[in-house]
Amino acid sequence: MAIARALVNDPSLLLADEPTGNLDSATSGEIMDVFASLHRQGQTVVMVTHEADIAAHAHRVVTLRDGLIHTDTMKRAA
Numbered sequence: 001m002a003i004a005r006a007l008v009n010d011p012s013l014l015l016a017d018e019p020t021g022n023l024d025s026a027t028s029g030e031i032m033d034v035f036a037s038l039h040r041q042g043q044t045v046v047m048v049t050h051e052a053d054i055a056a057h058a059h060r061v062v063t064l065r066d067g068l069i070h071t072d073t074m075k076r077a078a
Contacts, residue, residue, distance in 0.1 A: 016047040020054050032057045
């Protein structure tokens with residue numbers, strides 16, 4: 001429901017802070033499918049997560065350690 005409310009005003013940037021926190025793995029997968037669909041439609045999605053399996057869905061992953069950028073990796077286009 002929160003994702004739908006966030007999209008009502010057609011934002012240029014969607015911020016998702018721990019969007020799959022406290023969700024089961026099936027529902028988490030559904031949320032990631034929604035984000036992937038939005039991204040394919042041109043929506044920018046910035047997601048914060050502590051879950052490596054969820055971060056693996058992203059096209060770019062920036063890892064912070066002690067407040068500094070530790071890694072910044074991008075997936076190659078398929």
